[in-house]
Amino acid sequence: MxxxxxxxxxxxxxxxxxxxxxxxxxxxxxxxxxxxxxxxxTLPSVNIAETGNDFRVEMAVPGMQKENFKVELDNNTLTIQAAVSENSEDTTRENVNYARKEFSYRSFKRSFYLPNTVESDNIEAKYQDGILKLIIPKREEAKQKPVKTIQIS
Structure with missing residues (x-):
C-alpha cells in the first residue's frame, strides 16, 4: 500500500x-x-553590437534619469554605474496614508574592456525611454574596408 x-x-x-x-x-x-x-x-541587461564603424551598447535601465548615471573610461575599461533612491518628499506630506512603504534604493555597476582599436575620446552616451545607449567609434585603421577587386594580369 x-x-x-x-x-x-x-x-x-x-x-x-x-x-x-x-x-x-x-x-x-x-x-x-x-x-x-x-x-x-541588480545588473541590467545589455546588448552589444559591432558595426563596420563602431560598437553600440544598449543597457535596459528604466525608471532612472540621466543624472543618475556615471560613465567613466579608465585606460581601456568602460564603467557604467548608476544609483537612485526614492524621494522622501512624500513621507513628509500631510494626508499621506501609508499602510506600508519600504524605502527604495537601486544601484548597479558594470564594466567592459574596450579594444585598443576604439576612439575613446569620441564616445557618445544618450539616455532615452529607459535605454542607455553608447556609441563607441572605431579608429580609421580598424573600420571595415570595402571589398576591393584585384585585377589579374
Whole structure:
C-alpha cells in the first residue's frame, strides 16, 4: 500500500527535482534563485553590437534619469554605474496614508574592456525611454574596408 505524503510547500528545493526532466535548465535555475528572474539581481541587461564603424551598447535601465548615471573610461575599461533612491518628499506630506512603504534604493555597476582599436575620446552616451545607449567609434585603421577587386594580369 502506498502512503500519500503532503509536499512541503515551504521548501523550494523539494519541488525543484519533481519536474526536472520536463523543465529547461534556465527555468530550473530560476526557480532555485540563480537566474535573471531573481528579484535581488541588480545588473541590467545589455546588448552589444559591432558595426563596420563602431560598437553600440544598449543597457535596459528604466525608471532612472540621466543624472543618475556615471560613465567613466579608465585606460581601456568602460564603467557604467548608476544609483537612485526614492524621494522622501512624500513621507513628509500631510494626508499621506501609508499602510506600508519600504524605502527604495537601486544601484548597479558594470564594466567592459574596450579594444585598443576604439576612439575613446569620441564616445557618445544618450539616455532615452529607459535605454542607455553608447556609441563607441572605431579608429580609421580598424573600420571595415570595402571589398576591393584585384585585377589579374
Amino acid at each position: 502506498n502512503t500519500l505524503m503532503k509536499r512541503n510547500g515551504y521548501s523550494p528545493a523539494a519541488s525543484l527535482f519533481d519536474d526536472f526532466p520536463s523543465r529547461g535548465l534556465v527555468d530550473w535555475l530560476d526557480a532555485a534563485g540563480f537566474g535573471r528572474s531573481n528579484e535581488s539581481s
